Amino acid sequence: MSETKVILADLDGERTWRMADYVKRGGYEALKKIIADKTTPDEIIGLLKTSNLRGRGGAGFPTGLKWSFMPKAYVGPKYVVCNSDEGEPGTFKDRDILRYNPHAVIEGMIIAGYAMGCVAGYNYIHGEIFAEYQRFEEALEEARAAGLLGQRILGSEFSFDLFAHHGYGAYVCGEETGLLESLEGKKGQPRFKPPFPASFGLYGKPTTINNTETFAVVPFILRMGGEAFLALGKPNNGGTKIFSVSGHVNRPGNYEVRLGTPFAELLEMAGGMRGGRKLKAVIPGGSSAPVLPASIIMDTTMDYDAIAKAGSMLGSGAVIVMDESTCMVKALERLSYFYFEESCGQCTPCREGTGWMYRMMHRIENGQGRADDLALLDNVAENIMGRTICALGDAAAMPVRGFLKHYRDEFAYHIEHKRCLVPVELQREGSRIYVAQD
């Protein structure tokens, strides 16, 4: 029971983010090989399809298929964009990739540019991680100086340039079309789809957007082959995945494991439960994913299909662990506040619904819940789902539905008794989110 590292392999040394170190670890071999062999874009996309690589940002869409949507015959610039706007609560893997292995992202993006015939790429980096943004800019300079970016890369016909764009604090820009608006220098309000970015993306040109981890793993897939990558995971869930484990564990952190690893093993890698307390619930894929009780998650493996079958989603791989001392009402209240704060205000169901849900959660938490609040919460969540331009509305509704599905008795108790079902002493001892009620 241990990690299986691909992206995070051999990063124990000093200054692993420097190009020289990356090259020593086999970096840029894949790019050099496709240029020397004149590998066709179709071969590269075929390899990705064989690998069963699915997007690591949240939706889990097959990467090879996504790349194949880019129009081949299009005359004019096409773009490739990396989504490093990592703001989904619980997720902190892309920051570590940019911090310790930025050249893997750069190589992956150059290969993507080659395979899709793009002229340029942008890496949109989360506002709160300025140090990583600066490091990525330095890595770009190294790659440029080595002739891996710019005109006629490595003496070939292929030209491609790559830049970093720094966000400044808006969760909704993690949504790909909100991100594109932001890249164009506007407020990040998502666009209605269709048209999809592959036909109308950045500056109205064909564009493909992938997550940092997705790009970072591309060079390895080219080197080891599609079958070998697939074999690291399980069918339809190829490869390894970085899980960001946070909350009530002894060793919060990033763990790269084979897709299909049992949750129980991942929990053990993270040092087990803090203070030896009992596991209560886990949000398996970032705060938007429905929460799962211990009894379900302990029998689940960590891959897209198994988590979906258990009633949640793998999302970005952010595993938020909560022990028996956690009041679920308090936990959901905080998440509801987040979505209320981050709604861009464009669609009425999300703008009004997130505020409405937060206000209800706030009054329940503060002993002022009303008898019909739970039915109303169900109703508001139900009426947000699927009725907004982007997924932020769904992301706000899903936690509410998940918490109410599995912990309805705790919410009902709060409304009826105006206090928590979880004993106050236990909360004080463990949860660290306890706030005195009286």
Add this chain to the structure above:
Amino acid sequence: MLSIESLRLIDREIAKYPTDQKQSAVMGALRIAQQEMHWLSSETIEEVASYLGMPVMAAYEVASFYNMYDLKPVGQHKITVCTNLPCALSGGVEAAEYVKQKLGIGFNETTADGKFTLKEGECMGACGDAPVMLHNNHKMCARMTCAQIDSLIEDLSK
């Protein structure tokens, strides 16, 4: 008026985008302007807009949409504490309470001497290092125990 150094940095941002897409540089330009002026006044936003050849309203829309831009003056040191759920489970709220008590201010307040402003932040993508805080938007402070907070505030008070 922005300094020559800031304008040169903004030029570097502009050079990242196609020549007819200067507006793409507005986020970077506003960040650079805020670093120099410490906050974004209407005059500063107007200057950035005119430098990029874009409508002032469009630049103002951007400045008001992203929450790391300060449209009102802030203290010399802005401290933003993440209190979102993953951080809270590892002491984010406790850390925020400790800072409040230590500085004698609440969220969105500034100390009387103008040194410190405290803000509540949303996910900074560093939940494994909780509690986390940002100092003046650009410096991430990780694993902020009470002792760490004491030494941060002491350093910044000098």
